[in-house]
Amino acid sequence: MTRICFIAAPLIARSGVYNSTVELVRAGRKAGLEWTAVLGVSTKAGGSPLVEEGIREFAREPSGLGGVRRLSSDLSELPEVAAADLRVSMVPQTDMALSLRSAPWVAYLRGLPWPAPTEASALKTAAWRTLELAALRRAREVWATTPTLADDVGAAVDRLVPPGLVPPRAPSAKASTGDVVWAARFSRDKNPSLFLDALRGTPVQGVMYGSGPLEEQVGAEVPTNVRMGGWRSRDEVWASARVYVGTSTREAFGRSAVEAAMLGIPVVMSRAFGCAEMIYTDETLSRQLVLDPADVPAWTAAITRLTADEAFYTAVAAHAQSNAQRLTVESAVDNVRTAAEAVLHR
Structure with a gap:
């Protein structure tokens, strides 16, 4: 049986890639597969370290390109990594670390593996892109x-391997007059200011969950109808949610959007979300709810309508939920297993 080790280090939050990796390995092991995970997580990340068979979590702080060689050495000494027939990297720094070794590995890209033009200087973006592409070639x-x-x-990608996730637990009661929820890392690429602009001056009640470098700045700018909720578990995030709003300027998949849709919570999201075409297959709904981040009035109109028009809300919720329920972690396990076998036997 093929032994696969999924590696993600460093991680600055126990969210996105962290949750996806843990769920994938758990589901694989439940199916009888010899899968393990190695997760290097910042001590500043919210939540508690995971202690679970098949999953190793250790402290690892972001250290830029200078830490890649140390990470490569440290990973090579871990028994899960050494014993694997195939190593699957989940983040760019792990790509670079594994590229320094001869053992077989694949890069499983969950997001753009270098900074977007608005997130770093042109020089830094170019340097990171060059180094990452060099790693991917190995x-x-x-x-x-x-x-x-x-x-x-671009051309560096060899194969599409669709993701999936474990559906979140349904709240004990459906939120009939609940909050409009934003849940993400407070960083430039998540574009939190768009949420404030869309809700400012409306009767809609909003809440923002998460942590990150822009948290204090955003907290100082919130209008009276928006509150800061801090970092919360996903059960807490969805407990009172009526609508989810995803404002990111880049979001390769969009885990929170899929979770919300699985629960029958309508989603308003930017065109950057990779899951947008999976959740909204109706062209009219897509035009109304998958929006240009620059068009603030369109965001305000979509959010306001979902909080005021019950018939529209119900139709959107049913459509999104039906589509999202196909994106299960079991389907993701099958996709990864098929891709891994193809890699090792070609």
């Missing part, structure tokens, strides 16, 4: 989660 294959991400990365 991988057995490069996988991407969505066509949107594959298009952004």
Whole structure:
């Protein structure tokens, strides 16, 4: 049986990639597969370290390109990594670390693996892109989660391997007059100011969950109808949610959007979300709810309508939920297993 080790280090939050990796390995092991995970997580990340068979979590702080060689050495000494037939990298620094070794590995891209133009200087973006592409050339294959991400990365991608996730637990009661929720890292690429602009001056009640470098700045700018909720578990995030709003300027998949849709919570999201075409397959709904981040009035109109028009809300919730329920972690396990076998036996 093929032994696969999924590696993600460093991680600055126990969210996105962290949760996806843990869920994938848990589901694989439940199916009888010899899968393990190695997760290097910042001590500043919210939540508590995971202690679970098959999953190793250790402290690892972001250290830029200078830490890549140390990470490569440290990973090579871990028994899960050494024993694997195939190593699957989940983040760019791990790509670079594994590229320094001869053992077989693949890069499973979950997001654009270098800074977007608005997130760093042109020089830094160019340097990071050059180094990452050099690392990807040493991988057995490069996988991407969505066509949107594959298009952004370009010819380096060899295969689409669609993701999936464990549905969140349904709240004990459906929120009939609940909050409009934003849940993400407070960083430039998540574009939190758009949420404030869209809700400012409306009767809609909003809440922002998460942590990150812009948290204090955003907290000082919130209008009276928006409150800061801090970092919360996903059960807490969805407990009172009526609508989810995803404002990111880049979001290769969009885990929170899929979770919300699985629960029958309508989603308003930017065109950057890779999952947008999976959740809204109706062209009219897509035009109304998958929006240009620059068009603030369109965001305000969509959010306001979902909080005021019950018939529209019900139709959107049913459509999104029906589509999202196909994106299960079991389907993701099958996708990864098929791709891994193809890599090792070609």
